[in-house]
Amino acid sequence: MSEPYVASTGRLILLISAPIFGKDGQYKGMAGGTIYLQEDNVLSRLLGEHFYGNGSYVYVVDQHGHLIFHPDSRRINEKVGSNEVVRNAIDGGSGSAEIVNSRGVSFFAGYAYEPRGQWGIISQTPVSVLDKPLEKLALNMALQALPVFAVILLAAWRVSRYISSPLYELARFSEEAVLSKKPLPPEVPKIASLIYEVKQLHQSIGNHLSLLNDEIQIDGLTGLANRKTFDLTLQEWLEERVPFALILLDIDFFKRVNDLHGHAAGDEVLRHLATRMRLGARQEDLCFRYGGEEFGILVKHGGLAEATEEAEKLRHAISSEPGPYGITITVSLGIAVYMPHERLSPKELVERADSALYRSKVEGRNRVTAFTSPK
Numbered sequence: 001m002s003e004p005y006v007a008s009t010g011r012l013i014l015l016i017s018a019p020i021f022g023k024d025g026q027y028k029g030m031a032g033g034t035i036y037l038q039e040d041n042v043l044s045r046l047l048g049e050h051f052y053g054n055g056s057y058v059y060v061v062d063q064h065g066h067l068i069f070h071p072d073s074r075r076i077n078e079k080v081g082s083n084e085v086v087r088n089a090i091d092g093g094s095g096s097a098e099i100v101n102s103r104g105v106s107f108f109a110g111y112a113y114e115p116r117g118q119w120g121i122i123s124q125t126p127v128s129v130l131d132k133p134l135e136k137l138a139l140n141m142a143l144q145a146l147p148v149f150a151v152i153l154l155a156a157w158r159v160s161r162y163i164s165s166p167l168y169e170l171a172r173f174s175e176e177a178v179l180s181k182k183p184l185p186p187e188v189p190k191i192a193s194l195i196y197e198v199k200q201l202h203q204s205i206g207n208h209l210s211l212l213n214d215e216i217q218i219d220g221l222t223g224l225a226n227r228k229t230f231d232l233t234l235q236e237w238l239e240e241r242v243p244f245a246l247i248l249l250d251i252d253f254f255k256r257v258n259d260l261h262g263h264a265a266g267d268e269v270l271r272h273l274a275t276r277m278r279l280g281a282r283q284e285d286l287c288f289r290y291g292g293e294e295f296g297i298l299v300k301h302g303g304l305a306e307a308t309e310e311a312e313k314l315r316h317a318i319s320s321e322p323g324p325y326g327i328t329i330t331v332s333l334g335i336a337v338y339m340p341h342e343r344l345s346p347k348e349l350v351e352r353a354d355s356a357l358y359r360s361k362v363e364g365r366n367r368v369t370a371f372t373s374p375k
Contacts, residue, residue, distance in 0.1 A: 001117045004037060004068050004077065012037045012077050014068065038076045043069050056125040061086050063118040085109045089120025098127065166191040170201060221267060222274035224295070225288035233286055233298060234346045241340035245299040245307030248353040249314070249333040252365040254293040261325060268324035273331070280314045296353075304370055307335045311368045319366055330366035332357060337370075 002015040017032035035041045043060070060069040065081020080086050085099050089111040096110045101124075109124035169191060219226040225233075237244055251257075251273065258266040270293065277287040277297060286298040297314075299307045311333045319330045334357030336349055356371040363369070 003064070004062055004066060011039070037068050038073050044073075055129060056123070058121065058123045061090060061120045061122070063090050065090060065120075068119070085111050085122055085124075086120055089113055089122060090118070099124070163195065166195075167201075219289040222270055222289050224274050224277065225286055227288070227291060230286070230288040230290065230296065230298070231346065234349070237298070237300070238338065238344065238346060238349070243301055243303070243339055245302045245304065245335055245337045246349055246353045247297040247299065247307055247311050247333055247335050248290065248350075248357045249295050249297075249311075249331045250357060250361070251293040252330045252332055252361075254329075257327060257329065261327060265325050265327065269327060269329060272323045273318065273329075276314060276317050280310060280317060282310075285310075304335065304337050307337065308368060308370060311335060315366065315368060332360035332365045333368045334358070334360055335368065335370040
């Protein structure tokens with residue numbers, strides 16, 4: 001095989017020759033032929049089958065890097081030896097590489113060396129041709145995985161909600177309990193969770209809140225509501241226009257009890273009175289220790305008649321039986337009634353009940369007096 005050359009006719013040709021031997025092995029002559037490289041020829045018919053509409057094709061270069069076959073016949077005899085893949089092929093190598101051709105297009109190329117003609121044969125496919133199927137495959141995989149992903153996402157959302165919902169409820173409740181100005185804080189929400197840590201947190205918050213309620217709202221000696229709880233409840237009922245009556249009571253001559261029997265006996269007397277108050281009060285009423293030996297009852301939805309009846313029962317129960325250590329005590333009581341049409345402040349209502357209590361003391365103690373407006 002000769003190197004490509006331009007014949008006297010001006011056509012680029014390639015000469016191929018082969019010796020002829022007889023049966024006895026003697027040389028008989030030579031058979032030769034030419035390939036017109038820029039025209040239809042056996043090489044173009046053979047390798048042209050590897051040209052595809054997607055941009056893939058095969059081309060052949062001689063040992064000097066000139067094209068001797070290319071799908072575009074106009075490029076025949078063009079020197080492309082600067083191409084790295086071409087250099088590797090005509091240097092006797094074979095393999096593959098990703099290249100950018102002279103026109104700036106990226107290709108995946110495979111190359112091999114043909115030793116008899118010292119040709120380099122290169123087959124290449126545009127990178128974009130392979131990218132499109134990969135993109136389509138990725139899209140199909142994404143579409144097929146979408147239902148599974150949606151199920152996983154939904155399951156993750158349900159699990160996260162199952163975990164976070166009780167925590168959110170506890171956090172919201174804690175905030176409301178801290179900011180609440182009501183005498184009785186909101187009830188700890190019921191948390192239906194199987195998570196151990198959530199159940200432990202719920203129980204701890206409930207226990208801690210109960211402890212705080214006892215310390216903040218309950219009088220430590222008598223177990224009745226303290227002055228703070230009384231003030232908050234009174235303010236709330238007045239703001240909500242709830243009809244009620246206020247009973248204030250005082251132990252008569254309580255100082256004598258402490259002086260004659262000691263402060264321990266005095267504390268027992270206070271506890272005894274608190275017990276009697278709880279037994280005689282209704283469930284919706286609030287019994288409280290106002291301070292020292294002063295106590296009171298808020299009679300919810302009660303008028304003068306209900307409050308007077310409850311006060312008289314308490315006064316009679318206290319005076320008719322001996323208390324701790326055989327000590328007999330009496331109490332004086334004052335009543336003030338609030339009706340929704342009135343415009344009263346907490347201070348004014350307490351002053352009314354205190355005025356009635358003072359009259360009970362002045363008029364002989366151990367009695368119940370209701371407040372009456374001065375004429």
